[in-house]
Amino acid sequence: MNDEFDEKNFLEVCTELEKLDETFLIKGVPEEYKEVWVPNNEIKLWQIPRTSAEVLKAFALSNKSKVILELGTSAGYSGIWLASAARQSGGKVYTIELATPKIEMARKSFEKARLGNYIEQLEGKISEVLSKWDKQVDFVFLDADKPNYLGYIRQFEPFLRVGSIIVADNASDFGHLMKDYLDYVSKSPNYYSFLLNIDHGLMVSIRL
Numbered sequence: 643m644n645d646e647f648d649e650k651n652f653l654e655v656c657t658e659l660e661k662l663d664e665t666f667l668i669k670g671v672p673e674e675y676k677e678v679w680v681p682n683n684e685i686k687l688w689q690i691p692r693t694s695a696e697v698l699k700a701f702a703l704s705n706k707s708k709v710i711l712e713l714g715t716s717a718g719y720s721g722i723w724l725a726s727a728a729r730q731s732g733g734k735v736y737t738i739e740l741a742t743p744k745i746e747m748a749r750k751s752f753e754k755a756r757l758g759n760y761i762e763q764l765e766g767k768i769s770e771v772l773s774k775w776d777k778q779v780d781f782v783f784l785d786a787d788k789p790n791y792l793g794y795i796r797q798f799e800p801f802l803r804v805g806s807i808i809v810a811d812n813a814s815d816f817g818h819l820m821k822d823y824l825d826y827v828s829k830s831p832n833y834y835s836f837l838l839n840i841d842h843g844l845m846v847s848i849r850l
């Protein structure tokens with residue numbers, strides 16, 4: 643298999659995943675989601691739109707991110723965009739997901755996009771994976787169970803450096819579920835934060 647990165651192939655994989663996002667649906671909530679917040683009792687891919695993906699890539703490139711942490715892999719759409727930044731900055735993406743079918747889908751997406759060398763998949767509940775985290779982080783993308791964002795930042799905060807960037811998705815459409823997180827990053831003197839009001843709303847925070 644040809645594993646050399648190719649922009650045209652990458653964009654074809656993006657388009658394929660964007661189409662899949664429109665149809666993928668599991669009705670009901672599988673056992674592994676017990677204790678995890680799920681909107682409307684159904685499982686979708688819940689991918690970010692391409693505009694948000696391009697913004698993520700731009701931010702990760704802007705601070706030459708070497709270690710990129712993603713909370714919520716799904717089928718790997720945002721992951722391939724982040725990995726394309728990691729490829730250019732000589733870094734790696736670490737992405738966390740608990741749903742077995744999605745972990746497998748993401749593995750295939752990373753292979754198809756020829757970015758498997760720039761991504762490590764971490765399987766399990768985010769809080770449990772983060773409890774064993776030990777690397778300095780340059781960029782974090784939060785895109786999982788919204789009510790737990792504040793708990794997650796508390797876990798990875800010790801590993802941020804001055805200039806690390808955190809982007810939290812759904813700050814507009816599900817802002818009410820992460821109010822504690824939004825208040826925290828807005829009021830803390832340790833961050834410069836602003837709401838980028840595109841797509842689902844990206845809350846961007848720079849560690850000062």
Ligand SMILES: C[S@@+](CC[C@H](N)C(=O)[O-])C[C@H]1O[C@@H](n2cnc3c(N)ncnc32)[C@H](O)[C@@H]1O
Nearest residue numbers: 688689690714716719720739740767768786787
């Ligand atoms: C919004 S989707 C991620 C979409 C992905 N970032 C993208 O744009 O392609 C959120 C994902 O987080 C996973 N998730 C939610 N809560 C989780 C938790 N506590 N631990 C691990 N994964 C979780 C869900 O299974 C789901 O696939």
